[in-house]
Amino acid sequence: MSRRLMVLLFDEKVGELQQENHGGMSFSYDQAWLSNPKAVALSQSLPLRQEPFGNLAANPFFSGLLPDGQLRIRVARILQVSWRNDFSLLDRLGGECAGAVSLVKDLADAHPPFPPSIPQWLDNVGLVGLLDILPKRPMLADESGPRLSLAGAQDKLPVLAQELDGQVKVALPAHGSPSSHILKTEMADFPGGNHNEAFCLALANACGLRAAKASVHQVPSFGRFFLLVERYDRLRGSDGQLRRIHQEDFCQAFGIDPECKYQGDGGPDLPACFGLLRSSTRPSATEVIRFLDGVVFNALVGNNDAHAKNFSLLHDKRFPSLAPLYDILCTAAYPGLSDKMAMTIGSKYRFGDLFPRHWDALALNSGLSPAQVKKRLLQMAVLLPGQARELMNGFNSSGLGHEILGKIVAIIEDRCGTVIQKFK
Helix, strand or coil: CCEEEEEEECCEEEEEEEECCCCCEEEEECHHHHCCCCCCCCECCECCCCCCECHHHHHHHHHCCCECHHHHHHHHHHHCCCCCCHHHHHHHHCCECCCCEEEECCHHHCCCCCCCCCCCCCCHHHHHHHHHHCCCCHHHCCCCCCCECCCECCCEEEEEEEEECCEEEEECCCCCCCCCEEEECCCCCCCCHHHHHHHHHHHHHHCCCCECCEEEEEECCCCEEEEEEECCCEEECCCCCEEECEEEEHHHHHCCCHHHCCHHHCCCCHHHHHHHHHHHCCCHHHHHHHHHHHHHHHHHHCCCCCCHHHCEEEECCCCCEECCECCCCCHHHCCCCCCCCCCCECCECCHHHCCHHHHHHHHHHCCCCHHHHHHHHHHHHHHHHHHHHHHHHHHHHCCCCCHHHHHHHHHHHHHHHHHHHHCC
């Protein structure tokens, strides 16, 4: 017997996801949605049409809403379902996802109570308890817990966050309500990881790139740090209420399984990503340059994990646009991590192997001018070191310093100096 979930976009039913007898999933748009003159597709890979989409097309998008890797396995174990059973995981977790998609059994499960309930802000003890329990219960998954899901392999949670009485307060989103931030815990294997991400995102913004806003916080009297990342896929309306904005990551847009997010595993390469932006955004030239700047920035700050799920299309206008950069981390600061980049630049996976001819090859394969790529690369290489050192001083003076920041700045200075020297 097949099982079904309603698929909602902006709290409106757009179709149904069905678990097939063989274990796969199929998706079909509702006729009422197809007849709506304002109807939009869930994904570039799931265009509006009458015919249902089989598992090959449906699975990459819906599986892409779920946690990745070992985190998915841990969640599945807690929920006592198979980690391979995407439908069952979506059934348990799909209430508050990335973008504006929700999956529910009944429409009554979708809408928050009216008037909206007052957030139950956690006190310091409650917040520390939340930080402690997340590694044990990712996404707070259990039979009675909230239905929350985020892609990725790190312990994190959609939350509401607000500054009250000079202190940041955190609450869990109420039934059916959107979250405002993503809370991330400290990673035991990567000391200073939260400071690392907050620093890299702040640096991107300081250099004129559009990036998510993140901040490191410490629980008073407990000395526990956590990261809050403001959700760019949420918008607060004039009535003060949060609303969801739809998004899809590049794997979802390409219809590629999230397990293939790295180029080496069959995922998209950079020329394909540039092609996606040209075909889906208007005006595309602006978005292409923004993406190029993101590629250059990731290379120079040592973020080797910039795979296809770490770039997204944001559906907040008539046409999609490149979402703000997110999940930027200087992975090169951790010797135990691979120095292999997620996508090649001119056939090379390692930054140390790059020469001007490889950047030229990236340009030509991506429909860009080599002179244009060289100009953006050198501009960033000149700008970054000074901005990074100034930002580090700001972190230190505000009491948010960490030894990892010095390592990141040194890596940036070395990489930028190398680029400038090779282009002489």
